[in-house]
Amino acid sequence: GSRRTLTQTPGPSGESAPAPLPRHGAPSWPLSFSIASEKGTEEDEGHFDWWHRLFQIDDDLFYSTDVQTYLGFLKCSCRLLCILSLVGLVVVLPVNWTAKPLTDENLETPLDRASAQNIPPGSYRFWILYGVTWLYSVLTYLFIYQYRAMITDPDVPIRQMFNPTKYTLLVRGIHRDNIDANILYSHFRKFHKDRVVTAHLVMNYSRAIEAEHDLKWAQNKLERTRIQNAQRQREEQPELSVRPFWQCFRRVPAVRYWQEEVHYRAKLLEKIYVQGPTKGAGLGFVSFTSPDCVSDSLADPRV
Structure with a gap:
């Protein structure tokens, strides 16, 4: 696809760094910003x-x-x-x-x-x-x-x-703290007015992916512990127990420990879902009404 880097400013040590864009309030999950343009509407004349x-x-x-x-x-x-x-x-x-x-x-x-x-x-x-x-x-x-x-x-x-690639521009070098696609949309509207259709930012969902992985790991541990306890019960052996790292000398039943761990991981994942992504991936996509706008953006040094 077509690519273009946004204007960069010198960093603290003199190296070139992406220009930070203003950060606004955290949006709903998942983040997307889309504006569809229409040329005109008429009043309703009947059922x-x-x-x-x-x-x-x-x-x-x-x-x-x-x-x-x-x-x-x-x-x-x-x-x-x-x-x-x-x-x-x-x-x-x-x-x-x-x-x-x-x-x-x-x-x-x-x-x-x-x-x-x-x-x-x-x-x-x-x-x-x-x-x-x-x-x-x-x-x-x-x-x-x-x-x-x-x-x-x-x-x-x-x-x-x-073919969406003819109408879409891939923008890289966006500051990762920017999670508001409206900034990207407004930036290109300064040069193309009403010919900008949509603007989207690629968000960083690594926190949610890690939380989902941890929850799945805890659920697997709980299931495995239950199977082992059932086997030990048939053999008339005591149930498994674990020693949490915050309790040096006291052991707790393994099933109860992993149940609490699953509950904690589920609550943490739910909190991350509600909060939404807090970082971007440094990439964005801008769609135009014609391929000529994409060519003009690539050729215009101001963009």
């Missing part, structure tokens, strides 16, 4: 206005490829459901409703008459329903094929945007 918007909206209004892909999926799904509903109302419903069942005692509601329950066994109408089922299957596979062709065609603009 069914979403239907008009779905087919009339321009995909270029959204810079996010995820949004464009999802809108394309919704459009294909709505077209498919419209055709299936039309076939059901024009063909399936009259076929079921106009049938003459052998008995009317169980047909108490309009839903009963509209279902296949209204058709007597052996009627030719079942062949019509069988053909409609095949029609549903063919239409469904046809729309799946069309949607797949839409997102895999290299000439379609939405497919060209599926």
Whole structure:
């Protein structure tokens, strides 16, 4: 991917060190900062206005490829459901409703008459329903094929945007004390205005990983101690005991010791999760609306 180092300032001993960025309050876990840009919105005109918007909206209004892909999926799904509903109302419903069942005692509601329950066994109408089922299957596979062709065609603009490396800039040399991605976002907005889509920082989760490893180790110790105690009980031997390092002469049951250790490790891990990461990895990613912005950032010495 594309890379660029942020401006550096001399360190205390004269060497070049990454320029520290202001640190703000600790964010929620996990840290991410994302801003999606839109070119304009309109007021709602009614309960069914979403239907008009779905087919009339321009995909270029959204810079996010995820949004464009999802809108394309919704459009294909709505077209498919419209055709299936039309076939059901024009063909399936009259076929079921106009049938003459052998008995009317169980047909108490309009839903009963509209279902296949209204058709007597052996009627030719079942062949019509069988053909409609095949029609549903063919239409469904046809729309799946069309949607797949839409997102895999290299000439379609939405497919060209599926390569995120062309729109993303890798930034290194960020001070590890900076955990606010808004600083990175604001820095690039000074040069590219509204063409900056998102900014993310890679956080350092080493504390959480170490705490998870310690908790797993304590759980394994507890399980192993229980198995050994069960074996010693069958052999009529005393249970295992340990001597904690803070108690030089007093031994405690091993099971109780490891239970307390597991409880402590679990509480510590929960505290780390709530607190969130306190250090960054020195890396960040900035996404733009076009590959030209990435090229301009790499060529502009001010950035």
